[in-house]
Amino acid sequence: MQSEHAVVRSGPLARPHRRIEPSHGLIPVDLGELWRYRELLYRFLWRDFKSRYKQTYLGPFWAVFRPFVSIILFSVIFGSLAKISTGSKGVPYPLFALGLLPWTYFSSALTGTAGSILNNGGMLQKVYFPRIYAPLSAAVTPLIDFALTMVIAIGLFAYYRRLPSWHLVFMPVFILLALVAGLGLGLWFTGIMVRYRDAGYVLPFVIQVGMYVTPVVYPSTFIPERFRWLLALNPLTAVIEGFRWSLLGTTPPSIAALLVSSAIGVAVLIAGVYFFRRTERTIVDMI
Amino acid sequence: MTELAVSARGLSKRYRIGQVETAMMQASRRLRRQEKKTIWAVDDLTFDIKEGDAIAIIGRNGAGKSTLLKLLSRITEPTKGYADIYGRVASLLEVGTGFSPELTGRENVYLNGAILGMNRAEVKRKFDEIVEFSGVEQHIDTPVKWYSSGMYVRLAFAVAAHLEPEILIVDEVLAVGDAEFQKRCLGRMSEVANEGRTVLFVSHNMQAVRRLCRSGMLLEHGKLVTEGDSESVIRGYLASVGRTDDGQRVWADDHVLGDETCQVRSVSVADDEGVPAAAFFSSRPITVTLEFDLATVEPSFTAGFDLATIDGVVVFRSYLTDASDEVGMKLKPGRNTIRCTIPAGLLNNGRYLINLRIGLHWIKWIVYADDALQFDVIADHGESLFLNDQARPGVVAPILKWDVIESSFGQDSVKAPTRLVASP
Numbered sequence: 001m002q003s004e005h006a007v008v009r010s011g012p013l014a015r016p017h018r019r020i021e022p023s024h025g026l027i028p029v030d031l032g033e034l035w036r037y038r039e040l041l042y043r044f045l046w047r048d049f050k051s052r053y054k055q056t057y058l059g060p061f062w063a064v065f066r067p068f069v070s071i072i073l074f075s076v077i078f079g080s081l082a083k084i085s086t087g088s089k090g091v092p093y094p095l096f097a098l099g100l101l102p103w104t105y106f107s108s109a110l111t112g113t114a115g116s117i118l119n120n121g122g123m124l125q126k127v128y129f130p131r132i133y134a135p136l137s138a139a140v141t142p143l144i145d146f147a148l149t150m151v152i153a154i155g156l157f158a159y160y161r162r163l164p165s166w167h168l169v170f171m172p173v174f175i176l177l178a179l180v181a182g183l184g185l186g187l188w189f190t191g192i193m194v195r196y197r198d199a200g201y202v203l204p205f206v207i208q209v210g211m212y213v214t215p216v217v218y219p220s221t222f223i224p225e226r227f228r229w230l231l232a233l234n235p236l237t238a239v240i241e242g243f244r245w246s247l248l249g250t251t252p253p254s255i256a257a258l259l260v261s262s263a264i265g266v267a268v269l270i271a272g273v274y275f276f277r278r279t280e281r282t283i284v285d286m287i
Numbered sequence: 288m289t290e291l292a293v294s295a296r297g298l299s300k301r302y303r304i305g306q307v308e309t310a311m312m313q314a315s316r317r318l319r320r321q322e323k324k325t326i327w328a329v330d331d332l333t334f335d336i337k338e339g340d341a342i343a344i345i346g347r348n349g350a351g352k353s354t355l356l357k358l359l360s361r362i363t364e365p366t367k368g369y370a371d372i373y374g375r376v377a378s379l380l381e382v383g384t385g386f387s388p389e390l391t392g393r394e395n396v397y398l399n400g401a402i403l404g405m406n407r408a409e410v411k412r413k414f415d416e417i418v419e420f421s422g423v424e425q426h427i428d429t430p431v432k433w434y435s436s437g438m439y440v441r442l443a444f445a446v447a448a449h450l451e452p453e454i455l456i457v458d459e460v461l462a463v464g465d466a467e468f469q470k471r472c473l474g475r476m477s478e479v480a481n482e483g484r485t486v487l488f489v490s491h492n493m494q495a496v497r498r499l500c501r502s503g504m505l506l507e508h509g510k511l512v513t514e515g516d517s518e519s520v521i522r523g524y525l526a527s528v529g530r531t532d533d534g535q536r537v538w539a540d541d542h543v544l545g546d547e548t549c550q551v552r553s554v555s556v557a558d559d560e561g562v563p564a565a566a567f568f569s570s571r572p573i574t575v576t577l578e579f580d581l582a583t584v585e586p587s588f589t590a591g592f593d594l595a596t597i598d599g600v601v602v603f604r605s606y607l608t609d610a611s612d613e614v615g616m617k618l619k620p621g622r623n624t625i626r627c628t629i630p631a632g633l634l635n636n637g638r639y640l641i642n643l644r645i646g647l648h649w650i651k652w653i654v655y656a657d658d659a660l661q662f663d664v665i666a667d668h669g670e671s672l673f674l675n676d677q678a679r680p681g682v683v684a685p686i687l688k689w690d691v692i693e694s695s696f697g698q699d700s701v702k703a704p705t706r707l708v709a710s711p
Contacts, residue, residue, distance in 0.1 A: 015374040017372070018372045020361060036404070039397075040401045044398075123402065125357075127360070127380065127385070127403065128362050284357075
């Protein structure tokens with residue numbers, strides 16, 4: 001009876017064949033498989049968003065609340081007390097401090113990505129799916145929060161009776177770069193964190209220091225000219241400066257700096273993906 | 288002509304023992320010039336599985352069954368060797384993998400489907416069928432955190448049951464859910480096997496293995512010990528898990544049955560004078576004695592057995608805690624001996640099996656060991672000449688109370704006890 005089935009159904013050529021064996025060297029990314037599993041990204045996003053504010057009274061309000069308080073604090077400390085110049089005429093510090101929003105997104109994306117494998121450990125040990133969807137969805141989910149925090153920007157624009165410049169259409173590019181950088185760096189962290197939980201202790205520190213070496217609370221013109229090229233090595237510089245430019249029309253980042261930043265961001269991501277491909281083979285053995 | 292579905296050659300997986308080293312541990316190990324400790328969880332396995340076969344993978348805990356399934360379902364990579372897989376694989380190592388408590392039943396069906404590799408159209412097409420199979424229609428839009436554990440498991444299995452892979456890999460998933468549900472799962476899996484798909488099935492439930500699989504592989508310490516028809520593999524397994532004397536089975540320290548909380552030491556069947564035997568007359572009670580070691584006493588702990596026939600029909604299940612939920616309080620950490628009596632005059636001629644069932648009520652099985660012990664019964668409990676002179680059908684042969692309530696003599700019928708007739 002079985003042989004009948006085998007004959008009725010197609011021969012071995014029609015059945016997909018896969019060899020399971022130890023892999024070596026650079027493991028290519030199976031794009032076809034990623035496409036077949038694309039539904040996962042949407043399902044993970046929905047799951048994470050829905051679970052994020054479960055049993056909270058104010059729900060997504062919290063996504064807005066924290067950056068809002070930070071903006072006020074920074075405006076008082078750096079704007080009013082330290083009197084840091086925003087580097088552009090007519091841009092009050094509170095508007096300038098909106099640069100915190102993409103930074104907040106970046107740090108959530110990075111933290112989420114870094115912990116994605118450990119957070120989904122149980123599932124990874126029980127079923128196969130392209131592992132990269134765990135970090136990828138963790139990097140994309142905070143975009144929802146980011147969109148919500150734009151309410152703060154709208155509020156501040158209304159308060160100062162301003163309209164954003166037409167540069168706004170470029171904003172998605174800079175957010176995409178934030179995603180690329182957050183995911184790229186996060187992939188490195190998740191690969192290391194699975195083996196050495198030490199990475200979990202390093203990460204908050206990296207984010208904290210990162211905020212001060214990136215022109216988030218100060219403009220890049222604040223840094224002496226001869227050191228400014230150092231800022232360009234940090235992809236987040238382009239993200240924050242670009243975001244502010246697209247929203248407020250402040251000094252745009254130079255094209256060269258933008259290209260360098262983006263290239264570094266993309267390089268970190270590609271290297272991160274390949275590093276992740278190497279670790280994902282046996283990632284569950286270490287969870 | 289039958290094609291291969293799985294073909295493994297020297298498939299091996301090595302694990303490091305212990306945790307990831309700290310810098311201090313590494314330094315001290317290097318000073319002592321020791322190698323890292325490793326274990327081959329799956330050791331040089333070579334086998335072929337034909338398309339359409341239903342194969343049981345059996346072995347004790349730690350024999351490498353789960354690791355083998357993880358390798359074949361691509362959850363982790365082998366260290367050496369390879370396996371060729373022909374066809375789409377779906378693995379079901381757990382029901383409800385990735386179920387999220389905050390999501391509704393409907394959302395979880397889609398999420399779980401996506402995790403198992405189904406696309407949206409596929410899930411959509413089967414959605415009604417899945418919900419019907421699960422029997423939770425009314426609650427499909429309720430978050431699953433409000434589900435009872437039974438509903439949860441039924442919905443989760445329903446999704447997996449509607450996968451259409453060429454190769455289905457199933458781990459001990461039947462250990463959850465009630466008997467009715469287990470029957471449905473098993474039924475569904477037989478269907479899958481009968482559709483000509485290949486099924487790899489890991490279970491400690493030998494009855495399920497017998498029903499589902501014609502052939503099997505016995506693993507021990509990561510190595511393939513026996514392969515062949517499932518009966519002989521099961522026999523090999525039973526021989527490896529413990530030794531049987533007449534009416535008694537003892538587990539040695541190196542063949543532990545149980546987990547760290549409860550370990551079975553022995554099970555025995557004896558007559559009413561306490562003499563263990565392999566055969567009994569049904570006219571006298573049979574006692575079943577169970578000895579086990581407990582680390583801690585959980586309030587939901589219970590121990591007992593299924594009495595089954597050699598054909599796998601369960602005659603009854605009996606637990607220590609059946610008559611009163613307070614009996615369990617008498618258990619103490621350390622060695623416990625419990626005994627129950629199967630009354631005289633119940634069992635029929637034939638061979639019976641003791642399937643050990645130890646666990647935490649509603650939480651988990653600790654021991655689910657089929658065929659722990661066998662004994663024969665010779666039915667002799669009737670006074671009547673007509674009872675014992677022939678093989679009577681039936682799993683049990685109780686003597687029920689019969690009355691003659693109406694008999695006639697000649698033409699006049701005489702109504703005997705009139706109290707059964709409603710009086711005007």
